[in-house]
Amino acid sequence: MAKELEPSRDGRKRKIRYAMLVDLRRCVGCQSCSVACKSENEVPLGKFRTWVKVIEKGRYPDVSRHFLPSFCNNCAKPICNRNCPVKATYVRDDGIVMVNMHRCIGCMYCMASCPYDVRYINPLRKIVQKCDWCAHRLDAGLLPACVETCLGRALIFGDINDPNSEISQLMSTNPVVTLKPALDTQPHVFYIGADADAMDPTKGIDIDHVHFHEPY
Amino acid sequence: MKLSRRDLFKYTAMGGLLLGLEKSFDHMAQAMELVEGGSEVSRTTGKFLKAVPSTCLNCYARCGNFGFTAYGGLIKIGPNTDHPNSRGRMCAKGQAGLNKVYDPDRLLAPIKRVGKRGEGKWKKITWEEVYVELAQRLNDLKSNGRPEEFVFQSDRDITTQDITRRFCHAFGSPNALVNHPVGGWNKRVAQQLSWGADYEVPDVANTQYLLIFGSNPYEAHYLRTSFVQRITEARGLRKEGSLIKPKAKMVVFDVRLTQTGGRADEWYPIRPGTDGAVALAMAHVIMDENLYDNDFISHWCNYSASKLKHHLKGFTPEWAEKISGVKAADIKRLAREFAGSKPASTVSTGGVGKHVNGVDSERAIALLNAITGNVDVKGGYCLPRQYTFDQPKPVPPVPNIKSELLHPSKFPLAMYEVPSRVFPMIKDGSANVSLFMTYQYNPIYSRAESGFIQQILKDEELIPYFVCIDSVYTETAKYADMVLPAATFAERWELESPPAFEMVPFVSLRQPLIKPLGESVSITNFLITLAQRLDGEMKKYFDFTPRQYLEAQIEGISGLKKAGGLEYLKKKGFWYDESAKPKYRIYRKKGFNTPSGKFEIYSKKLEKAGFNPLPTYTMIPVLENIQEEEFSLIVYQTRVHTHDRTANCMWLTEIIHDNPAFMNADTMSRLGLRDSEDVMIVSKVSSIKIKLKGIQGIHPKCIAISDNVGHTEFGRIARAIPFESEIKTTKLLWWEEKGVNPKPIVSLKIDPIGGGEALMDTKVWIRKI
Numbered sequence: 001m002a003k004e005l006e007p008s009r010d011g012r013k014r015k016i017r018y019a020m021l022v023d024l025r026r027c028v029g030c031q032s033c034s035v036a037c038k039s040e041n042e043v044p045l046g047k048f049r050t051w052v053k054v055i056e057k058g059r060y061p062d063v064s065r066h067f068l069p070s071f072c073n074n075c076a077k078p079i080c081n082r083n084c085p086v087k088a089t090y091v092r093d094d095g096i097v098m099v100n101m102h103r104c105i106g107c108m109y110c111m112a113s114c115p116y117d118v119r120y121i122n123p124l125r126k127i128v129q130k131c132d133w134c135a136h137r138l139d140a141g142l143l144p145a146c147v148e149t150c151l152g153r154a155l156i157f158g159d160i161n162d163p164n165s166e167i168s169q170l171m172s173t174n175p176v177v178t179l180k181p182a183l184d185t186q187p188h189v190f191y192i193g194a195d196a197d198a199m200d201p202t203k204g205i206d207i208d209h210v211h212f213h214e215p216y
Numbered sequence: 217m218k219l220s221r222r223d224l225f226k227y228t229a230m231g232g233l234l235l236g237l238e239k240s241f242d243h244m245a246q247a248m249e250l251v252e253g254g255s256e257v258s259r260t261t262g263k264f265l266k267a268v269p270s271t272c273l274n275c276y277a278r279c280g281n282f283g284f285t286a287y288g289g290l291i292k293i294g295p296n297t298d299h300p301n302s303r304g305r306m307c308a309k310g311q312a313g314l315n316k317v318y319d320p321d322r323l324l325a326p327i328k329r330v331g332k333r334g335e336g337k338w339k340k341i342t343w344e345e346v347y348v349e350l351a352q353r354l355n356d357l358k359s360n361g362r363p364e365e366f367v368f369q370s371d372r373d374i375t376t377q378d379i380t381r382r383f384c385h386a387f388g389s390p391n392a393l394v395n396h397p398v399g400g401w402n403k404r405v406a407q408q409l410s411w412g413a414d415y416e417v418p419d420v421a422n423t424q425y426l427l428i429f430g431s432n433p434y435e436a437h438y439l440r441t442s443f444v445q446r447i448t449e450a451r452g453l454r455k456e457g458s459l460i461k462p463k464a465k466m467v468v469f470d471v472r473l474t475q476t477g478g479r480a481d482e483w484y485p486i487r488p489g490t491d492g493a494v495a496l497a498m499a500h501v502i503m504d505e506n507l508y509d510n511d512f513i514s515h516w517c518n519y520s521a522s523k524l525k526h527h528l529k530g531f532t533p534e535w536a537e538k539i540s541g542v543k544a545a546d547i548k549r550l551a552r553e554f555a556g557s558k559p560a561s562t563v564s565t566g567g568v569g570k571h572v573n574g575v576d577s578e579r580a581i582a583l584l585n586a587i588t589g590n591v592d593v594k595g596g597y598c599l600p601r602q603y604t605f606d607q608p609k610p611v612p613p614v615p616n617i618k619s620e621l622l623h624p625s626k627f628p629l630a631m632y633e634v635p636s637r638v639f640p641m642i643k644d645g646s647a648n649v650s651l652f653m654t655y656q657y658n659p660i661y662s663r664a665e666s667g668f669i670q671q672i673l674k675d676e677e678l679i680p681y682f683v684c685i686d687s688v689y690t691e692t693a694k695y696a697d698m699v700l701p702a703a704t705f706a707e708r709w710e711l712e713s714p715p716a717f718e719m720v721p722f723v724s725l726r727q728p729l730i731k732p733l734g735e736s737v738s739i740t741n742f743l744i745t746l747a748q749r750l751d752g753e754m755k756k757y758f759d760f761t762p763r764q765y766l767e768a769q770i771e772g773i774s775g776l777k778k779a780g781g782l783e784y785l786k787k788k789g790f791w792y793d794e795s796a797k798p799k800y801r802i803y804r805k806k807g808f809n810t811p812s813g814k815f816e817i818y819s820k821k822l823e824k825a826g827f828n829p830l831p832t833y834t835m836i837p838v839l840e841n842i843q844e845e846e847f848s849l850i851v852y853q854t855r856v857h858t859h860d861r862t863a864n865c866m867w868l869t870e871i872i873h874d875n876p877a878f879m880n881a882d883t884m885s886r887l888g889l890r891d892s893e894d895v896m897i898v899s900k901v902s903s904i905k906i907k908l909k910g911i912q913g914i915h916p917k918c919i920a921i922s923d924n925v926g927h928t929e930f931g932r933i934a935r936a937i938p939f940e941s942e943i944k945t946t947k948l949l950w951w952e953e954k955g956v957n958p959k960p961i962v963s964l965k966i967d968p969i970g971g972g973e974a975l976m977d978t979k980v981w982i983r984k985i
Contacts, residue, residue, distance in 0.1 A: 026448040028434040029475045030855055035308035035867045039292050041259070045870055045948040056473065056913050060880060061485050063913040065478025124944050140257040140264070141250060148252040149295055149306045151441055152448035158250070205911055 016094040018133060019160045019188040020147075021167045021176070022069055024195070026154035029054045029067040033146035033155065040134060040145035047120040049131035050146050055204030057197050066195035066204065069155070071146070072097065072118040072131035073179065073187030080110040080119065088128075094159075095188060096135055101127050115183050133157070160188075252304055254297045256284040269296055269789025271712050271726040273373060273705035274309040274316065274865075275858040276438045277302070278714045280789055281310055283706060283729025290317055290706060290730045296789055300722050301442040301714060308856045308868060310441070315865035316687070316704050317733065320941035321931030322864075323689055323701040324734025334674050334695045343735060346700060351749035353651055353681060354387065358752065363388030364617045365650035369395050369638065369657050374605060375710035375726075376655065376739050379765070383743045386612035386757040387750070390619040393633055395657040400438070401632050401972030402574030403565065408631060409575070409819045410582045411591070412809025413599050417715045418561035420464075421446040421454075422595035425553065425560035428468045429491040429581055430567015434475035435855035437565060442717050465557065467550060469494060469542070470567055471850055472878070472920050473913025482550075485915040488848045488976055489836045490540035491568045492577030494547060496833055497536035499583050500528040501551035508555070509589025512815075516803065517586055519817035519830070524587070527830050539835070541915075555588050559595030566853075570976045573834045575969040579819075580831040586815045594800050600715035601802075603723055608768035612757045621647045628825045630971025636964055637971070639669050642678050653683045655739055656702065660691040661927065662860040664962040664973055665901050670695065687736065688864055691929045701736040703728075708738040709762050711769050719798035723776055725766075725785035740765060827969055838965070838979050842917055845887075847879075849899065849978040850920040851958050857924030863934035866946065869925065873936060874907075874953035878920040881910030889982065896983040897921075899961040905985070906956045919980060925955030 029052055037043060037050040053068040078097045081089040088103035089110055099110075099119075104127040111119040111128060119130045134144035142148070147157040158167035176190040179199060197203035256265045265284040272281045272293070280299025284292045293313045297304035316322075326346045331337030357366055366389045370380040377394055384392035404414045420426065420443065433443045450464035468477040469486045477483040486494065502508050503525045513521045533544035533551075554560050564581045568574060582597075590596035620641060624634050639659065641647040659669045672678055673695040684696035693699045710726040732738065737745075740762045747758035760768065763782070770776050775793045776784065785791055807813030811820060823829035839848050853859070854875075856868045863869055877897060879889070889895065891910050896903045897919065906921065914920055927934040938949035965974040 026452065028444050028448065028479070030434070030444070031308045031871055032306065032311070034871065035311045035856070036294075036306075038867045039311050039314060042945075044945040045866060046950045054475070056478065056911055058912060060882065060912045060914075060916070061483070063473050063478070063483070065473065065475055065913070123948055136259045136262065137257055138250065140255075140262065142255060142257060143250045143252045145294075148304065149311065151305050151307060151444050153305075153445065154448070207911070 014161050016159045017161045017188070018074070018094050018096060018138070018157065019167060019190065020071055020133065021156040021170055021190045021192065022194075023154045023156060023170065024067060024191060024193040026152040027052070027067045027069060028152045028154075029065065030151050032149050032151050033069055036145040036149040037131070040137070043129075044122055044124055047122070049118070049129070053198060054207045055195075055198050056207050057195075057204040065207070066198040068191075068194065068198040070116070070118070070179075071133070071189050073116055073185065073189045074133065076186035076188060077184060079113045079115065079185060083109045083113055085109065092135070094138075096132050097130070098132055098135065099128055099130060101125070101129075104128050115180055115185065116187075252297055254282065256282070256292055256294055258286065265291055268727065268729050269725075269787070270706070270729055271710075271724040271789065272306070272310045272313060273726065274313045274862060275307075275440065276372070277440045277442060278712045278724060279306060279310055279441050280724060281306060281313075285730060288730070290314060293706070293729070298788075299724070299790055300716060300718050300720070300792055301439070303442070303445065305441050305445050307441050308871070309858055309862060309865070312862070312865040312867040313704075313706055315867055316862070317706045317730070318943060319688065319864045319931055319933070320939070320943055320946060321689065321933070322687055322733065323699060324736055325701060326735065327699050329697045333676060333697070336694055338699075343737070346698065347746060347749050349698070350683065350746060355751050357650055358388060358750075362648075362650065364391060364615065364619060365389070365648050366653070367391040367393065367621060367649050367651070368653045369393040369655070370739070371656040372396055373710055374712060375769070378605065378607065378769075379740050379743055380655070382607060382612060382757065383747065385614055386747070386754055388615050390615045390617050391621050393621060393635065393638065395654070395659075396632070396635055400566075400569065401630070401635070402569040402967045402970030403578050403972075404632055405629060405970035405972070406575040406578030407582065409629070409816060409821060410579055410810075411599070411815050415600050415715060416561075416582070417598045417600050417717065418563050419559070419595050419598050419717070419719065420561070421449050421717070423450055423464050423559050423561050424462070424595060425557035426450070426464055426466045427550070427554055427560065427562045427584070428466065428470070428476060428480070429495065429562060429564040430470055431563045431565040432470065432474040432476045432567075432852075433563060434479065436853035439714060439717070446717060465553070471915045471918045472852065473911075475855065478913065484542050484546065487539070487541045487839070487915065488850065488918060489571040489573060489577075489839055491564070492573055492580040492831075492833045493531070493536040493539040494542055495577065495580035495584055496528065496531035496831065497533045497547045498551035498554065499580065499587060499831075500531045501533060501548050502555045502584070502587055503528050505552070507552065508587040512589040512591065513587060516591070516808075516815050517817050518812045518814040524817060531833070539833075554584065558588070558590065559593050560588065560590050561585065561595070561597040567976070569970070569972060570974055572836055572965050572967050572974040572977055574967045574972055574974065576828070576832050576834055580833065583817060583831045586817065591815060592801050592803055594798075598719065598800070599802060601719055601721040602715055603713040603721050603773055605711055605713070605769040606772045608760050608765060610757065612753075624971070627966075627968065627971040629821060629827075629969050632971070634966060634971035636663060636966060636973040639663075639672050640964075643672050649679050651681045651683070652679045653685065654692065655685040656687075656861070658686070658690040658692045658860045660695070661957060662923075662959060664959060664964040664975060666957070666959045667902055685739065685742070688930055690860075691927065694929055700742070701734060703732040703736045703738040706730065707732040707736065709740065709766055711766055716792070719800070720792050720796045722790050722792035723770065723773060723785065724790040725782075727786060738762070822969070825969075836977055838977050842979065845981060847917055847919045847980050847982070848976065849897075849958070849962065849980045850918050851923045851962060851975050852920055854922045854924050857922075859924065863925055863927050864931040866933045866949070869933055870951065872922070873925055873951045873955060875922040875925050875955040875958075876907045876909035878909050878911055878914055880914050880916040880918075881912055883916045884908065884910045887982070889984075894985055896985060897961060897980050898983050899963060899978050899980045901963045902960045903983070904956050904958065904961050921956070921958040923958055926957035927954065
């Protein structure tokens, strides 16, 4: 990783590595990202590519709320793409883990291996889909739909190979954590100010009446 | 106020990083510039879609949006990056506006009742038949000399309000009423009495201290998206010139731990309806310890500091502690903090206003801002900056008929009607209604004691003819004689001017993103066409097209006309004077819009009507001496729904489709109640069966139920029924709970000053099943 972060000095084109930073000091838990994603990617009912978990912790009257938006981590060492029998899932040059919908046979091996449970099978199309940070938007020069709409501007997206990008700047000056770092998948969704209990499925009271993914 | 996207990044970033940011996006240009907002690309072809700028109305915040269209259909609704208020942010509701347009159960043709009222038997009719029938009924009313018996209760956006009022006045009826979600009225009346404007706009981005009473801007607020993004800005480090400002402190008084309270620096669970007592006690401390702004009080208030000190003598923190449960020591400390951190502002909405003492409490909270000199200063408690719109000439005269419905004599100060009195007045005969027309109004679901309203609407003697205009078949539409399909906000022409957070007023245009679906018609078009069919002078007053109507509305705004008028708005979606700089203390020019021209701590209007002219606190009788087994009922808004208007939006209802009754977990275990247990919640009016959920973040004497779900009509999505439709995903509808509407158990109480409904003044009991 350290080598990759070095800026290029000879002016040659560097490789882009996209990453998402969630600044939880600014998150308001509004679920705008979840709905923006549904709208952008035509995600069917019952499935989410993005979800904000809301928990309450503490004892009355010392109670607080904590949020945890989750996305595909687009890991640097993804497990999911290793066991695809038809090579439908692959990693783009900019680090995004993709599913080629024309190749996918819906066998769900990848879903079984994803430690973050971010892949789902589309019941209408019978193929596996996942958050790809709106790759079609990135290719057109637009930010992912969730980032664009985030009310508190808690989502920061960009190239971490660029030392001057907002995301690099914020990550270099704030402690960040990732989900399940021990698995060494090298997730590329980073969190500032995440609450340890929000990252733990067994702790806190889940305020929402529904929750879909348990990406921890 | 020139606010580029780059500036936005600059101001919103965390302190130490401000310098690197400008560069960051320049650098991206080298590789690939990622931009936000304003465009949308097709997932299949990679081509950019056509973008139509407009203004959202899936809640009342009225943010700037873009409709992205292809092949004549609406593909997506996204945020408008350059919009001065919402600045390229859009909440879940705004984006799910798409669901509202393409709701498979949407009303797309006029229908007429064939069975008994409320039986649900309908016949499809043509618009021609509608106009013939309505014209005949209206002409009859007019020729019989009873035009005031035509009552129109419409939605609350400005253009709709204006054109329905115009229609009623031209027809000869004063009864153009506005449906307003309960409680908001009290705040508006209180603010009008204090400083002559409807609302305050806290300049949150520049503030140092936010004192929040009964308000939850993180989840629901009438300017939510614009408001909350500036709060998060203020809660981070900000840059001012070369200085880094510390983050703003946020203190919340609320009976529930909301997202706002849960992320605040301090949250105080307060007894419901006692916010006014805490505010008065804080004012007492500020005055007593001479922390007040003498300059503002002596020049701009109509009551002297020494008299005010005397008035506040009895409102001690110890007194407030007994009433509210907030410790006197905390009240004292917070009062000192509030007076010492400048600029500061209070925020207060439903939690304060939805009580019978709503006006008094709101006035007490406004007083805090006046005595600390935070009124209309940068970062303070600011007057709303808005444009007002003209009417096409000739303007119909206001009918010279006294209307009990519009101005009930029992509520002399309720300048904005008393919406919840409409049905009781029809019932007791103090108002005669022959033709009742509603637009986007669902009282059977949304008003207190909704069972009572259902009976009145069913009674053909009381309301001989009832026309319901809506885009969905609502619980209320079920009792109509005729239901007319309305165009949704994505299919209409309207103008808006919400209060500006950048303190430079702006005009925002709502234009059709697509043509109205099916036979649905916008309210403006409907009224213009209907007017042409009526006798008398109606034609003269409605001799315009919808476009000409909008042009006449902006006639008085010279800057906009110079920029290109409606054509400019169509291209950009909004307009503001780019050369204008934010101005503060605007009251210095002309004074406040009150009888004395000052901030009225002492209101002669209140005195004349027999109320206490000074900010005071009155105990709420129902909530006094609440017993061990009694609770007060709190009805609140969730973060993905708008009152009763969004349950048919599948993406929203998927997130929140159920509304358990939230209770303090410790109280529940003391009473032997279990989580997820079904119980009956009983009030004096009625009872509902609902499931309990125990949490820590709620006052032990409260039960909180949200009021967005639990429909019995409103389409299949709202009622959790999976079905096959053109939108394939509706067959995947997976949730089974559809929630419970809490309104039937809410008892109808009204603030005697403001006339707004006191939705939270209901005492309830729990009965095990």
